[in-house]
Amino acid sequence: MMPFAFQRATALADAFAAAANRGRYVAGGTTLVDLMREGVETPERLVDINALPLHEIRLRPDHLEIGALARMAQVAANADVMRLYPAISQALLLSASAQLRNMASMGGNLLQRTRCPYFRDVTSACNKREPGSGCPARDGVNRLHAILGTSEHCVATHASDVAVALVALDASVRIASPEGERRIPLEQFYRVPGDTPHIEHVLRPGELIVAIEVPAGPHTEQSTYVKVRDRQSYEFAVTSAAVALAVDDGRILDARVAAGGVATVPWRMRHVEAALIGQPLSASTFRAAARLSVEGAVPLTFNAFKIELLPRTLVRALETLETLAVPAL
Template sequence: MRPFSYARVADVADAITAVAGDQTSAFLAGGTTKIDMLRIGTEWSQRLVDINDLPLTLIEDLPDGGLRIGALARMSDVAMAPAVIGRYAMISRALLLGASAQLRNMATMGGNLMQRVRCGYFRDAHSPCDKREPGSGCAAIPGVNRGHAVLGTSEHCIATHPSDVAVALVALDAVVRVEGPGGTREIPIDDFFLLPGETPHLEHPLEHGELITAIDVPAVPIARRSTYLKVRDRESYEFALTSAAAAMRVEDGTVAEVRLALGGVATKPWRAREAERLLTGARADGDAFVRAARAEMSAAVPRSMNAFKIELAQRTMVRALETAMTLGEER
């Protein structure tokens, strides 16, 4: 690991000033991703600005019935918060399935959204990677790509987005609040994650020095009885091969409202909008779920080793929708 300097701040404005004024500085929160990157040499910051003393840990009710989650709230605290368990079951479940207990106790909500991909070529400083070194190529496309994305890819990057809770937040239309030298702004979470296109090194629409301060989750009544299903190679701590966050309201046997998002199969948390469109107003049954799942995955682009993800994602969606329908009937 290359040497770096360290500073600790207790005020949001001071933190922003400290990082914004120096292109080689970066924020340090839980450190569960940042320290890894420093150790393996795929990232380097001349100075780390520790923000753990900032007052950004609260979980607060919003006037519209939604919830504001502080960016420095720990994953474990959010997962077990009564307001989250009671009103946004898919968030709690995604957090509990998203990491080991030790990591959940350290990792922050803001840091989770900013975590880097687990692509082995990105994390190997000697392999070509357009995300790490623009213009060098993507070693995963002709290489070992079993765990890589089939949706939202480009010829420059097929790395899968690793977050679980981001999938649930995308399904719920959460909003990311950020503060920086230019003031405060709100970014819809689906816009917070950028597709790789020709610029895979740009993952978020953040300027240097902008800091996530909170995540606002709007009131979504059907999220009270929602689910998050994660399929992985082993049941212990592992990243998703496929996952789905789902919530559904059924009236007289017809889908009146549905929320569905996918993980493990795309370069960003993937809102299944085509499946939602086909399901809304359709008969709530297995045939409709299968048709919607197939339509959602029709745009998938498989590589040499990950074609299995297409059918697995379809099955994951159907099972998550069946579970969500059952939960909805328990109202």
């Protein structure tokens, strides 16, 4: 680990000032410190923002507000989140380990870096870490890499589970800077790699995520997150699906669908949603819509199976909601 300066910020203004002085924000540190140990991240100055008043989870009349410093475990166990936004709670509980969930902040979760082994190994080329150096993952160990949103420069998956649920549920992030606040839909927050895989999101230098907002709606209660992974705890998604449905009388009125483990950013699937909306709640509806999820997918050496697995994952998630939608007798 390279030597670095460390300071604590107790007010937003302190944090901004420190950031302007080449500071990097650190909250739970579960991604950043890990990568500093690997030499992948080499900040000169860390600004501990844990003392900022951004820990609250509040249910507003038309949305849920999650403070950026709320811990994953805290959000997962929040009664309002569990009742009104089950996909968010489920996605969090299926993430990482209990220890990590206790440490990791929600804002940090959204900004976590990929688990691509070539990115995390400074002795390897990686366009994300060193633009222009190449992408060994394309022809290397790539079973867990992306099939959607990839480019010749990068095929790394975005690792967050909860970001998939949030993108499905139309969440926005509130971003603060000395100039004030702005709000950006999470779906537009992330950038696909293209030929600039080192640029992962639209945050400008010194900007800080202060909150996540998830709108209310008739579909959020009927939401779920299904995660397919190689072991049952402490493991990233092979594929995952966040879905939400508003159903009336056996017909789908509204739908939200996003996928994880398969794409370079949390992957909203509006074409799948369109194929669900207005259709009867049925296995054939689910299958037909899910098939669209892999349109345009580009497989690599070891991950072609995801083209088969992703639609099945979506169907499973939709079936889970169908079971819930049946009124209790």
